Amino acid sequence: MVTMSVAADNNELEVVLEQLKAAAAEVETLQSTFVQEKNLEMFEQQLLSSGRMLYVQPDQLRWELLSPVASGFVLQGDQGVRWNGVSQQRQRFSISVDPLMGVVAQQLLAWARVDLDWLRARYHIKILTTEPVVLELTPIDPGEAEFIAHIQVTFDLVQDYVSDVLVLEHSGDSTRLRFGDVRSNDSIAPGAFEPPEF
Amino acid sequence: MHFFSNCYNRLQGRRGWLLLVLLALLVLSGWNLSRLDIEDTIVAMLPDGESQVARDFELLQQSPFARKVVIHLRADSTAAVPLLNATTAQLREALPEPWFVDPLSGPVQIHPQRLLNDLLESLPLLLDEGDLAQLEQRLDDEGVELTLAENLSELLQPQGIFVRERIRRDPFSLYLAALDKLRSVNPLPEVRIEGRFFVSHDGLSRMILADTPVVITDADGAKQLLDAFEQARQSLPAGISAELISGHAYTLANAEVIQSDMRTLLLVSGGGLLLLFVLLIGKLRAVPVLLLPFFSVAAALLVVSLFANQVSGITIGFGAVVLGITIDFALHVYFALARRGSERPEMLRLVARPVVFGGLTTLAAFSVLAFSDLPGQRQLGLFAGAGIVAAVLLALLVLPHFIPRTAAVVPGVRLNGKRSLLVRFPAVRYGVIGLWAALCGTSLLMLPQLSFNGELRQLGYLPDQLQQAEKSLNQAWGDVRGRAMIVVSASDLEQLLRHNEQVWQVLGDQQLQSEAVSLAPLLLSERTRQQRIANWQQFWQQHQAPTAERLADLGTGYGFSSRAFAPFFDHLEQIPAPTDLTALESWGLGELVHALLQEDENGYRLITLLPDRPEQIAALLQPDVLPAGTVLVSQGVFADQLAQEIVADFYQFMSFAGLAVVLLLGMLFRRVTDVVVALLPALTGLLVLLGGMAWLGLELNLFNVIASLLIIGLGVDYGIFMVCHGQSKEDLASVRAVLVSGLSTLIGFGALTLAQHPALFSIGLTLLLGISAAMPTAILVLPALRRQQQ
Numbered sequence: 007m008v009t010m011s012v013a014a015d016n017n018e019l020e021v022v023l024e025q026l027k028a029a030a031a032e033v034e035t036l037q038s039t040f041v042q043e044k045n046l047e048m049f050e051q052q053l054l055s056s057g058r059m060l061y062v063q064p065d066q067l068r069w070e071l072l073s074p075v076a077s078g079f080v081l082q083g084d085q086g087v088r089w090n091g092v093s094q095q096r097q098r099f100s101i102s103v104d105p106l107m108g109v110v111a112q113q114l115l116a117w118a119r120v121d122l123d124w125l126r127a128r129y130h131i132k133i134l135t136t137e138p139v140v141l142e143l144t145p146i147d148p149g150e151a152e153f154i155a156h157i158q159v160t161f162d163l164v165q166d167y168v169s170d171v172l173v174l175e176h177s178g179d180s181t182r183l184r185f186g187d188v189r190s191n192d193s194i195a196p197g198a199f200e201p202p203e204f
Numbered sequence: 205m206h207f208f209s210n211c212y213n214r215l216q217g218r219r220g221w222l223l224l225v226l227l228a229l230l231v232l233s234g235w236n237l238s239r240l241d242i243e244d245t246i247v248a249m250l251p252d253g254e255s256q257v258a259r260d261f262e263l264l265q266q267s268p269f270a271r272k273v274v275i276h277l278r279a280d281s282t283a284a285v286p287l288l289n290a291t292t293a294q295l296r297e298a299l300p301e302p303w304f305v306d307p308l309s310g311p312v313q314i315h316p317q318r319l320l321n322d323l324l325e326s327l328p329l330l331l332d333e334g335d336l337a338q339l340e341q342r343l344d345d346e347g348v349e350l351t352l353a354e355n356l357s358e359l360l361q362p363q364g365i366f367v368r369e370r371i372r373r374d375p376f377s378l379y380l381a382a383l384d385k386l387r388s389v390n391p392l393p394e395v396r397i398e399g400r401f402f403v404s405h406d407g408l409s410r411m412i413l414a415d416t417p418v419v420i421t422d423a424d425g426a427k428q429l430l431d432a433f434e435q436a437r438q439s440l441p442a443g444i445s446a447e448l449i450s451g452h453a454y455t456l457a458n459a460e461v462i463q464s465d466m467r468t469l470l471l472v473s474g475g476g477l478l479l480l481f482v483l484l485i486g487k488l489r490a491v492p493v494l495l496l497p498f499f500s501v502a503a504a505l506l507v508v509s510l511f512a513n514q515v516s517g518i519t520i521g522f523g524a525v526v527l528g529i530t531i532d533f534a535l536h537v538y539f540a541l542a543r544r545g546s547e548r549p550e551m552l553r554l555v556a557r558p559v560v561f562g563g564l565t566t567l568a569a570f571s572v573l574a575f576s577d578l579p580g581q582r583q584l585g586l587f588a589g590a591g592i593v594a595a596v597l598l599a600l601l602v603l604p605h606f607i608p609r610t611a612a613v614v615p616g617v618r619l620n621g622k623r624s625l626l627v628r629f630p631a632v633r634y635g636v637i638g639l640w641a642a643l644c645g646t647s648l649l650m651l652p653q654l655s656f657n658g659e660l661r662q663l664g665y666l667p668d669q670l671q672q673a674e675k676s677l678n679q680a681w682g683d684v685r686g687r688a689m690i691v692v693s694a695s696d697l698e699q700l701l702r703h704n705e706q707v708w709q710v711l712g713d714q715q716l717q718s719e720a721v722s723l724a725p726l727l728l729s730e731r732t733r734q735q736r737i738a739n740w741q742q743f744w745q746q747h748q749a750p751t752a753e754r755l756a757d758l759g760t761g762y763g764f765s766s767r768a769f770a771p772f773f774d775h776l777e778q779i780p781a782p783t784d785l786t787a788l789e790s791w792g793l794g795e796l797v798h799a800l801l802q803e804d805e806n807g808y809r810l811i812t813l814l815p816d817r818p819e820q821i822a823a824l825l826q827p828d829v830l831p832a833g834t835v836l837v838s839q840g841v842f843a844d845q846l847a848q849e850i851v852a853d854f855y856q857f858m859s860f861a862g863l864a865v866v867l868l869l870g871m872l873f874r875r876v877t878d879v880v881v882a883l884l885p886a887l888t889g890l891l892v893l894l895g896g897m898a899w900l901g902l903e904l905n906l907f908n909v910i911a912s913l914l915i916i917g918l919g920v921d922y923g924i925f926m927v928c929h930g931q932s933k934e935d936l937a938s939v940r941a942v943l944v945s946g947l948s949t950l951i952g953f954g955a956l957t958l959a960q961h962p963a964l965f966s967i968g969l970t971l972l973l974g975i976s977a978a979m980p981t982a983i984l985v986l987p988a989l990r991r992q993q994q
Contacts, residue, residue, distance in 0.1 A: 048768035092353040
């Protein structure tokens with residue numbers, strides 16, 4: 007019975023993932039705003055921040071916090087620039103040289119384009135619900151698993167894009183990202199992948 | 205010289221015994237050669253003992269990259285870059301043992317979080333006074349506020365999950381200063397790390413470093429190593445090339461080019477000498493003359509082996525070439541005896557005088573090598589000396605018994621014809637003297653342009669392909685193989701580390717720390733450890749309370765809890781983790797540490813690498829700049845020192861050889877005019893050699909210096925024979941003998957100018973220029989001058 011149940015789950019997961027992949031294949035550009043809620047032990051209260059995200063397939067990404075502090079990064083292929091509005095500094099990076107930025111950027115890109123191969127290589131994926139689709143991912147990479155217990159990803163019921171991400175850490179800290187105003191295949195303004203001037 | 209005529213009479217009819225002696229000589233020499241240890245490195249041609257050059261050469265061999273095999277992979281365009289990492293890994297796996305040991309295409313895998321934790325645990329040791337002074341400036345209200353804002357900003361970013369614990373433990377990002385210390389041990393200045401690969405600054409190159417058990421000077425081993433590499437690189441995809449750069453490639457290229465040169469030279473010089481022999485002697489009975497140099501070499505080998513267990517290959521090779529000139533003694537005896545077969549003892553007595561003195565002057569010229577700082581040259585001096593003595597004795601005691609008694613007058617150029625030409629046409633005489641004077645004058649004018657080159661690499665064959673490969677390596681990675689070294693030595697580790705820290709301080713004063721590779725920032729002496737801990741404790745005794753208060757007060761404004769940075773303050777009192785050898789090994793620096801820190805029976809040695817730029821090296825070499833007990837070794841300085849030694853040797857050899865030759869000539873002729881005339885061929889030869897090299901834009905090197913002694917030896921021999929010939933009532937056939945011996949030298953040695961190998965070419969050119977001037981001076985200028993005197 008247990009074997010049959012696992013097999014059924016796997017089939018369901020495959021179907022869901024293929025649907026998500028098919029939907030993502032239609033996406034040339036993706037832009038959205040987001041609100042981030044962080045519950046960290048080292049802060050007295052929940053940290054609220056907001057920002058926006060831009061993606062142009064296959065590998066251009068802008069991730070930007072607009073409040074309470076301006077910071078973020080743009081990535082084009084392997085190369086990127088990150089900035090910090092507090093220190094008024096910009097810094098070039100390469101995802102192949104900076105492993106931390108590499109993991110972060112690849113993670114965001116993988117979700118934007120629903121890169122199933124990459125995700126399967128890095129996480130054990132489990133489907134929690136199908137309507138809406140909620141996946142639970144447990145890191146395989148020991149470096150990542152050291153920090154993250156699991157990630158819950160919720161997809162929009164209608165449009166098959168990621169609407170909510172919850173990252174739970176072993177320490178009990180958590181981070182939730184809620185995406186809104188999601189627009190796919192809209193035109194992207196020229197210079198959208200240029201870092202801000204200080 | 206009656207001794208030789210008496211010996212001739214006594215040994216007459218005992219050719220069998222003489223043959224037996226010769227055979228015994230050959231057998232003994234062959235047996236000795238088989239048990240001799242022949243050293244085939246250039247070391248023998250470097251000064252030994254306590255000389256600075258010898259010490260520097262030995263230290264240069266200890267450079268971390270000197271004994272490594274470097275494989276440079278390069279994509280010819282960005283299109284091939286995606287394949288580079290996989291190709292590098294594939295080639296690394298394909299490098300076969302035992303030729304390649306522990307091939308490495310990137311840094312050892314290090315757990316970044318563990319490394320970060322270790323660095324944080326060792327902060328009190330890794331941060332120096334300068335770092336603490338910088339930190340102090342960031343501990344006021346403004347600095348703390350900025351720190352908090354930056355930390356908050358980072359925590360809000362996606363990567364915040366991974367850096368949160370680090371921020372709690374190290375809110376002021378002191379780990380960056382600690383990481384900066386690790387950069388001081390990066391031996392590849394232009395490298396960046398991608399995954400597990402060394403990547404060049406332009407992204408088009410990868411590198412594999414490997415050890416090999418093959419000694420750099422082992423040509424056979426080098427061939428097998430390079431064949432194994434050739435096999436491994438067969439599977440490279442289009443658009444990616446791989447080159448192996450190491451001393452082995454040069455060794456093999458040199459061995460192959462010498463072998464190829466030898467085939468050409470044996471053919472050319474052998475054919476030329478045979479032709480000369482047939483044209484100018486043309487008799488089968490003169491074959492013993494040709495054999496004399498072989499017996500001279502056999503005798504020389506025997507003598508050298510009595511004094512040394514190990515003989516330099518250069519001594520044997522070059523010595524055998526040198527002893528080729530001993531055929532001259534045999535030629536003089538042959539021509540003198542061949543003309544008057546019936547008066548052989550008398551002719552032998554007459555020819556013995558110039559032969560013995562010719563031999564003595566050549567011996568004197570080469571005996572100066574005994575005073576050389578170069579062990580190979582001293583051995584060569586012994587070898588040449590023994591061979592020359594043997595050749596004179598064989599020419600005067602043995603050879604006459606193997607020249608058939610029925611010999612008739614040798615046909616050929618008529619000497620009297622030449623003499624009469626000079627008598628009948630004074631203009632010819634003046635023309636000869638005028639041409640000679642013009643040649644000498646021009647050479648003299650060219651002399652100031654002559655320079656000396658001590659660059660060891662220039663003595664070897666440097667194929668274009670290898671030079672190109674090395675150039676490409678340097679362009680991609682910086683000059684990884686040609687850096688200068690500061691070497692600190694001490695009998696105990698603590699002393700060593702203290703000296704090394706002083707060196708690091710000097711490099712800081714000279715603004716060189718950022719380009720240097722040193723263990724000083726990481727591997728601390730106990731004294732510095734204690735000092736750093738005391739500084740750290742003192743610093744935080746002063747700053748801990750106000751900093752904690754500021755972080756708490758100002759942190760509230762950013763939402764930080766009062767315990768947010770507790771881990772940082774909890775660790776301030778802890779005893780720091782040592783940054784010792786074990787720690788450095790765990791950080792993936794083991795191989796590099798062991799390459800820089802060496803231990804032997806005399807104690808410890810620690811190497812610091814820095815760019816080999818002349819102006820900076822010169823500044824460091826100023827008195828009292830570097831602490832006592834340290835040595836700065838630079839390939840540039842080394843070449844200069846070697847050049848100075850060569851120049852000093854050259855002047856010393858020329859002075860001693862000149863003095864000895866003049867004394868011997870004084871004993872022989874007892875007239876200043878004759879001595880001067882006898883010296884003219886040698887002096888002209890040397891002058892034209894040096895002037896000619898300057899005119900051709902060539903530099904004097906180690907081999908020219910030794911070969912120039914041959915010019916003295918041969919030139920003085922020509923002078924002695926011509927002066928003796930002029931003084932004698934009998935015709936000693938000296939013009940003919942000098943002509944044949946001069947031409948044979950020109951053919952034998954001149955053929956070396958066809959060689960691709962620079963050392964062989966240098967010897968050939970030296971002899972070609974020198975003998976081309978010395979021989980005509982002897983047979984044309986000397987008779988012309990004599991006519992003028994008369």
